[in-house]
Amino acid sequence: xxxxxxxxxxxxxxxxxxxxxxxxxxxxxxxxxxxxxxxxxxxxxxxxxxxxxxxxxxxxxxxxxxxxxxxxxxxxxxxxxxxxxxxxxxxxxxxxxxxxxxxxxxxxxxxxxxxxxxxxxxxxxxxxxxxxxxxxxxxxxxxxxxxxxxxxxxxxxxxxxxxxxxxxxxxxxxxxxxxxxxxxxxxxxxxxxxxxxxxxxxxxxxxxxxxxxxxxxxxxxxxxxxxxxxxxxxxxxxxxxxxxxxxxxxxxxxxxxxxxxxxxxxxxxxxxxxxxxxxxxxxxxxxxxxxxxxxxxxxxxxxxxxxxxxxxxxxxxxxxxxxxxxxxxxxxxxxxxxxxxxxxxxxxxxxxxxxxxxxxxxxxxxxxxxxxxxxxxxxxxxxxxxxxxxxxxxxxxxxxxxxxxxxxxxxxxxxxxxxxxxxxxxxxxxxxxxxxxxxxxxxxxxxxxxxxxxxxxxxxxxxxxxxxxxxxxxxxxxxxxxxxxx
Numbered sequence: 001x002x003x004x005x006x007x008x009x010x011x012x013x014x015x016x017x018x019x020x021x022x023x024x025x026x027x028x029x030x031x032x033x034x035x036x037x038x039x040x041x042x043x044x045x046x047x048x049x050x051x052x053x054x055x056x057x058x059x060x061x062x063x064x065x066x067x068x069x070x071x072x073x074x075x076x077x078x079x080x081x082x083x084x085x086x087x088x089x090x091x092x093x094x095x096x097x098x099x100x101x102x103x104x105x106x107x108x109x110x111x112x113x114x115x116x117x118x119x120x121x122x123x124x125x126x127x128x129x130x131x132x133x134x135x136x137x138x139x140x141x142x143x144x145x146x147x148x149x150x151x152x153x154x155x156x157x158x159x160x161x162x163x164x165x166x167x168x169x170x171x172x173x174x175x176x177x178x179x180x181x182x183x184x185x186x187x188x189x190x191x192x193x194x195x196x197x198x199x200x201x202x203x204x205x206x207x208x209x210x211x212x213x214x215x216x217x218x219x220x221x222x223x224x225x226x227x228x229x230x231x232x233x234x235x236x237x238x239x240x241x242x243x244x245x246x247x248x249x250x251x252x253x254x255x256x257x258x259x260x261x262x263x264x265x266x267x268x269x270x271x272x273x274x275x276x277x278x279x280x281x282x283x284x285x286x287x288x289x290x291x292x293x294x295x296x297x298x299x300x301x302x303x304x305x306x307x308x309x310x311x312x313x314x315x316x317x318x319x320x321x322x323x324x325x326x327x328x329x330x331x332x333x334x335x336x337x338x339x340x341x342x343x344x345x346x347x348x349x350x351x352x353x354x355x356x357x358x359x360x361x362x363x364x365x366x367x368x369x370x371x372x373x374x375x376x377x378x379x380x381x382x383x384x385x386x387x388x389x390x391x392x393x394x395x396x397x398x399x400x401x402x403x404x405x406x407x408x409x410x411x412x413x414x415x416x417x418x419x420x421x422x423x424x425x426x427x428x429x430x431x432x433x434x435x436x437x438x439x440x441x442x443x444x445x446x447x448x449x450x451x452x453x454x455x456x457x458x459x460x461x462x463x464x465x466x467x468x469x470x471x472x473x474x475x476x477x478x479x480x481x482x483x484x485x486x
Contacts, residue, residue, distance in 0.1 A: 076187035124166035211408035228313035235261035270312025274302035281448030316452035428452030
């Protein structure tokens with residue numbers, strides 16, 4: 001990674017270029033500065049068409065406007081975060097900003113200014129790097145260093161929203177009057193400009209509304225989630241084909257293999273991939289992925305591709321590393337499969353959100369009682385929650401722009417709510433027998449099984465977006481054998 005060329009000047013207050021200590025060049029001559037201003041082709045992009053989600057984003061802004069009439073609404077995309085010294089983490093725009101604009105540009109801010117008829121939306125963002133003052137090549141965030149960004153006119157054409165220079169926004173907001181709400185936690189500078197105009201309670205109401213608004217997906221969103229799942233299916237196939245290489249190295253080989261698919265076909269992984277082999281499968285969020293991969297053990301792979309529009313899949317399969325389940329592994333796996341089948345069957349419009357969880361937990365509890373691992377009757381176990389020693393987690397969650405989407409929604413609208421067509425959720429029961437659990441027979445210890453699929457609620461039931469991946473134990477074995485040419 002190279003150093004940006006930053007000049008030293010006696011008066012930094014007049015210098016818009018970010019300085020870098022220990023640069024190799026002491027300054028920029030007047031002749032070089034003048035030379036760099038000219039001789040560049042016109043690269044403005046014209047006749048641009050709006051992005052695909054622009055009309056959907058417009059409808060979402062209209063609904064937001066109707067919910068908060070007469071109030072100024074400020075939704076930042078967020079800023080780059082420092083990873084170490086002068087390097088940054090890859091940027092991911094805030095979910096709220098992406099949902100309302102379709103844009104993913106750092107430092108941008110959507111502002112809805114109240115009018116007598118509703119709101120006027122404006123996206124405030126950085127314009128092209130300035131060539132006159134040398135920003136484009138002297139600043140570490142200049143276009144020569146990090147790449148070209150859209151001009152304000154280009155962004156306006158793509159987003160279907162008027163665009164202005166974000167560098168003028170903070171001062172304008174300081175002078176704003178009337179009620180204001182801001183989505184917090186993404187842009188400290190914008191929040192500081194509004195510090196005397198907003199309250200935590202009112203801002204939380206805005207965040208909650210935007211979380212609940214995402215519960216029912218439109219056709220575009222469901223299409224993007226299907227793309228994410230389809231890429232994820234291919235990523236799982238990639239992993240099966242290299243299990244021999246993972247055995248020779250570690251879980252990291254599995255993680256890297258799936259990540260390649262995510263980066264080639266999407267934006268990234270939607271969350272840290274869980275590549276848990278052997279007893280690591282009993283750790284719910286095992287993302288260290290530094291363990292051994294051994295024939296005869298199970299691999300719990302929980303991973304999802306995030307599309308370029310930032311919608312993510314979330315799929316889990318528990319695979320026999322050598323292609324065949326042992327009798328005990330199959331017994332546990334089949335129990336989880338049966339529980340998942342019961343959970344998926346409970347996903348339908350008008351059902352309580354909790355129904356699919358309750359259905360899956362009942363099946364798992366019945367199995368635990370049947371196996372003699374917990375004393376029945378089943379109703380007693382469920383009432384006391386004793387099965388949770390081995391089932392541990394809820395049976396699913398909403399899915400969308402976030403892997404745990406709609407998380408800020410009110411309880412009465414989420415876990416105590418009712419399923420509607422267009423909602424997308426995961427169904428993911430599991431059984432986990434910890435390696436040090438002395439309450440179960442020794443042969444159970446270190447076995448963890450989870451099966452997870454992404455389910456969209458339809459008008460008459462549900463559709464499994466991830467049906468392209470086998471789930472039944474015999475189908476999993478046949479699928480693996482086919483991929484390995486056995």
